[in-house]
Amino acid sequence: MDVTEFLLARLAEERAALDGAEAGTEAALGEEGTGRRRAELRAVRAIVELHRGAADIWGFHGCLTCGNVADTTAGFPCPTVRALAAVHSDHPDYRAEWATSANPD
Ligand SMILES: [Zn+2]
Incomplete structure (x- = not known):
C-alpha cells in the first residue's frame, strides 16, 4: 500500500462512517457540520x-501537478499527498517515511 492508497482508504472509511447514518456522528457534528465534513472529504479526494502519479508520460514518472519526480525519496509521492496523509499518522498502517518536512509543526 502506498501513501496515496493509504489516504484514499482513510477517506473511504470516513465517508462510510458518515454514510452509515451514525446518529452519534450526526449529533456530534450537527447537520451543518456533517455536510461540511462531506465537502472536506470531497475536496481532499479532488x-x-x-x-x-504519472507513470511514464513522455518519460516522466512523478506528480504532474507538482512536477516532483519519482526517482527521489522526498519528491514522490509529492509533499501535497504526504501532508494530507499525515492527518492519519496515528493509524497503524501509516509509515513514518511518508512524513514530509513540509508540515509546519
Ligand atoms: Zn503533487
Whole structure:
C-alpha cells in the first residue's frame, strides 16, 4: 500500500462512517457540520486525484501537478499527498517515511 492508497482508504472509511447514518456522528457534528465534513472529504479526494502519479508520460514518472519526480525519496509521492496523509499518522498502517518536512509543526 502506498501513501496515496493509504489516504484514499482513510477517506473511504470516513465517508462510510458518515454514510452509515451514525446518529452519534450526526449529533456530534450537527447537520451543518456533517455536510461540511462531506465537502472536506470531497475536496481532499479532488486534491489527491490532482496529485496522482504519472507513470511514464513522455518519460516522466512523478506528480504532474507538482512536477516532483519519482526517482527521489522526498519528491514522490509529492509533499501535497504526504501532508494530507499525515492527518492519519496515528493509524497503524501509516509509515513514518511518508512524513514530509513540509508540515509546519
Ligand atoms: Zn503533487
